[in-house]
Amino acid sequence: MSEENNNLGDDIKKGAEEAAETVKDAANDFADGAKEVINSEENKKMIAGILAIIIGSLGIHKFYLGYTKEGIIQIVITFVTCGIGSFIGLIEGIIYLTKSDDEFYQTYQVGRKPWF
Known part of the structure; x- marks a missing residue:
């Protein structure tokens, strides 16, 4: 059971890291687009x-x-x-x-x- 919880924790951590990377990429794309419009x-x-x-x-x-x-x-x-x-x-x-x-x-x- 302990190993199962550990795997679940690793899966959650990995999913959170992937989501954070996706959000970071989207924010950078948005910022680049906003700079183009402003300038x-x-x-x-x-x-x-x-x-x-x-x-x-x-x-x-x-x-x-x-x-x-x-x-x-x-x-x-x-x-x-x-x-x-x-x-x-x-x-x-x-x-x-x-x-x-x-x-x-x-x-x-x-x-x-x-x-x-």
């Missing part, structure tokens, strides 16, 4: 456009695209104009979303055009 050109355009429209006054879309200096300038403009400068973010968001994926990528990611 895709189209997704960057969508996120930057939505950020610009919703909270463009804070320049978050500029920081997201890697334009730190321009993001700080956007915050200052909004503060100095008592919020009127936030229309810049709204306009930029609309421009981002109306460009084709390739045009957005070439203009804002490759060409590094910081404004409009």
